[in-house]
Amino acid sequence: MRGRSAMGETYAIGETYKRVPSREGVDRGVQEVGIPVYSQLDVMDQEVIKPSWKLSLPHVCVATIASFLFGYHIGVVNAPLEYIAFDLGFSGNTLAEGLVVSMFLVGAFFGCLISGWLADGLGRRRAFQVSAVPMIIGAFVSATSPNSQAMLLGRLIVGLGVGVGGPVTALYVTEVSPAHVRGTYGSLCQIASCLGILGALFIGIPAKNISGWWRACFWISAIPAALLALGMELCAESPQWLAKQSKWGEAEYEYERLWGGANVKFAMAELSRLDKGDETEDISFMDLLNTRHWKVVYVGAAMFALQQLSGINAVFYFSSTVFKSAGIHPDLANVSVGIANLTASGVATFLMDKLGRKGLLLWSFFGMAVAMAIQVVGASLTGSAIVKVILSVGGTLLFVFMFAMGAGPVPALLLPEIFPSRIRAKAMAFCMCVHWVFNCVVGLLFLEFLKRFGAQVLYSFFAFICITAVIFVKRNVMETKGKSLEEIEIALLSDQ
Numbered sequence: 001m002r003g004r005s006a007m008g009e010t011y012a013i014g015e016t017y018k019r020v021p022s023r024e025g026v027d028r029g030v031q032e033v034g035i036p037v038y039s040q041l042d043v044m045d046q047e048v049i050k051p052s053w054k055l056s057l058p059h060v061c062v063a064t065i066a067s068f069l070f071g072y073h074i075g076v077v078n079a080p081l082e083y084i085a086f087d088l089g090f091s092g093n094t095l096a097e098g099l100v101v102s103m104f105l106v107g108a109f110f111g112c113l114i115s116g117w118l119a120d121g122l123g124r125r126r127a128f129q130v131s132a133v134p135m136i137i138g139a140f141v142s143a144t145s146p147n148s149q150a151m152l153l154g155r156l157i158v159g160l161g162v163g164v165g166g167p168v169t170a171l172y173v174t175e176v177s178p179a180h181v182r183g184t185y186g187s188l189c190q191i192a193s194c195l196g197i198l199g200a201l202f203i204g205i206p207a208k209n210i211s212g213w214w215r216a217c218f219w220i221s222a223i224p225a226a227l228l229a230l231g232m233e234l235c236a237e238s239p240q241w242l243a244k245q246s247k248w249g250e251a252e253y254e255y256e257r258l259w260g261g262a263n264v265k266f267a268m269a270e271l272s273r274l275d276k277g278d279e280t281e282d283i284s285f286m287d288l289l290n291t292r293h294w295k296v297v298y299v300g301a302a303m304f305a306l307q308q309l310s311g312i313n314a315v316f317y318f319s320s321t322v323f324k325s326a327g328i329h330p331d332l333a334n335v336s337v338g339i340a341n342l343t344a345s346g347v348a349t350f351l352m353d354k355l356g357r358k359g360l361l362l363w364s365f366f367g368m369a370v371a372m373a374i375q376v377v378g379a380s381l382t383g384s385a386i387v388k389v390i391l392s393v394g395g396t397l398l399f400v401f402m403f404a405m406g407a408g409p410v411p412a413l414l415l416p417e418i419f420p421s422r423i424r425a426k427a428m429a430f431c432m433c434v435h436w437v438f439n440c441v442v443g444l445l446f447l448e449f450l451k452r453f454g455a456q457v458l459y460s461f462f463a464f465i466c467i468t469a470v471i472f473v474k475r476n477v478m479e480t481k482g483k484s485l486e487e488i489e490i491a492l493l494s495d496q
Contacts, residue, residue: 051178051259059258060185062231063172064192065224066128066165069135071196072221073158077101078334079204080214087212090148100148102440103155104162107138109436111163116429118164124172124238127164132229134161136222143218154218161225163436166412167428174416175238176258179484183352186413187345190404194342201334240421240485243271270486288430293423296492299476300415300431306469307411308438310368311462312403314446315396323393340397344404351405356481357414358473364406365469371399372463379455407469417480420489 077084077100082091090096111131118127134157142154169189177185203220207213236258242251248268255267288297316337323333351360378391411431419427450458480488 049262050180051263053178053181053184055260056176056178056181056185056258059176059235060173060188062228062235063128063169064188065228065231066131066162066169067189067192068196068199069221069224069228070162070166071193071198072200072224073104073135073162073196074193075197075200076204076217076221077104077155079201079331080207080217083207084151084214087214088145088148088151096148099152100155102443103152104159105436105440105443107156107159107161108163108166109159109433109440111160111165112167112429112432112436113163114429115164115167115432116426119168119171119425119429120241120244123241124168124175125232125235127168128172128232129229131161131164131168132225134158135165135225136161136229139218139222139225143215158221163432165228167425167432170412170416171425171428172238174413175240175485176236178259178263179482181353182417183357183413183481184349187349187352187409189412190345190409191342191349194338194345194404198335198338198342201331201338205331239267239271240424244421270484288423288427293420293427296418296420297423297427297430300411300419300427301434302472303411303415303477304431304435305438306365306465306472307407308435308442309462309465310365310403310407310469311372311399311442311459311465312408313439313442314450314458314462315399323396328393336397337400340400341404341408344401345409348405348409352409352413353481356479357410357417358477358479360406361410361414361473361477362406362470364402364408364410365466365473367402367405368399368407369463369466369470371395371402372459372466374398376456376459376463379459414477414480417483417485417488418478418492420492421485 081097081100084100085091085093085097111134115127115131118130122130138154138156138158138161140154141157142151145151145154170186173185173189174182200217203217204214207217236254237250239251239254239258242248242254251271252264252268255264259267288294323329323336328336348360355363372395374391374395378388378395381388381391415431416424416428446458478488478492483491
């Protein structure tokens with residue numbers, strides 16, 4: 001296969017660029033004979049044109065299938081869980097029912113552990129395809145399970161696939177998106193997750209009337225997983241990953257597919273600004289904390305910890321009870337929360353590249369704190385039942401809405417932006433592991449804490465965490481709106 005560079009030279013895909021030291025020769029345009037090199041001087045007189053979003057959108061849409069599956073597998077057991085328990089012989093066993101839900105989280109954690117190595121070793125596209133395999137196998141095992149043990153195994157296998165797919169999706173969308181729409185594309189992942197949750201909810205409704213319908217719910221999930229694996233065969237590889245492998249010719253070819261020929265020269269010049277000399281060195285989790293990059297890794301891990309400790313999963317778990325106390329059917333409660341989540345995610349899509357990541361995070365966490373304060377007031381009232389219901393239900397919906405505006409979608413978008421290319425995949429894997437650990441901790445302890453301390457104390461704690469997040473974001477998070485990944489990395493390194 002052959003490509004054409006923006007300078008008009010043809011070369012075999014697989015020929016490599018000679019790397020120029022980042023602070024010495026890059027502006028001099030030094031190059032080996034026969035091997036094209038882009039320098040900053042090459043593009044100084046070139047008017048930078050924003051790449052058309054239409055070229056990269058199909059590739060991003062295929063990647064968001066992984067986010068859809070993430071949401072689907074979170075919600076797939078919620079509606080039919082009692083029927084699963086009855087058919088598999090563990091009805092009334094709350095521990096077994098809890099394991100069906102939590103085993104998925106265990107699998108996702110271990111999937112995250114290996115996702116960075118898969119993304120760096122195989123490439124982003126192949127990592128997607130690898131993640132689809134356990135999702136298909138796990139769906140088969142779950143759908144055909146004759147007992148609870150087989151169901152738990154199926155959920156564990158599915159979790160492995162989802163755990164790999166989550167970080168890889170964030171990496172891929174960040175690396176293939178033009179800077180001016182990267183925030184918008186990142187929000188599409190959150191929308192896809194919302195659609196997955198709502199899709200699982202609606203698909204599970206017939207389980208009440210059709211015996212064994214829950215098996216169909218698992219079978220159906222294999223379809224988007226197969227589409228993800230097949231679709232990635234047609235998608236572009238991440239130019240950032242190709243550059244890490246010194247496949248500069250292929251990186252240029254993929255940039256042309258993603259951003260158009262008019263933007264290749266500028267994109268390659270930006271990519272060549274970074275020193276890739278040590279990219280091939282193996283990075284361990286401990287290296288992430290012991291190197292010059294520890295601060296951004298700390299910020300990333302803290303962002304996911306604050307996201308989960310803010311109480312979002314507790315609100316999801318407790319929303320049905322809140323709505324039920326108001327006389328609202330649990331199914332309507334789930335739909336209402338899902339619609340609030342989806343609507344806010346849609347709004348965030350339009351605001352992400354206008355207000356910026358940091359602004360959305362600040363307003364999101366602040367709004368969540370206000371919503372929690374409203375729920376504390378509602379839980380404390382002893383007078384009018386109507387006012388109490390309005391405050392409790394309104395606070396719940398407001399909290400979900402504000403979460404989906406920023407605290408939900410921004411961390412998964414922001415972290416791949418601020419992580420240097422050398423550590424991006426493994427740092428994202430590490431931070432997603434933190435996400436799953438705190439997700440599991442909140443899920444395990446919420447009901448016990450609620451029983452011991454009551455809603456007022458627990459919701460006050462969540463409000464405190466949200467205010468803490470506002471302060472943390474204000475002090476530690478940089479704005480990345482409209483900047484290329486190379487600009488962000490150079491700016492962060494210059495601050496050290």
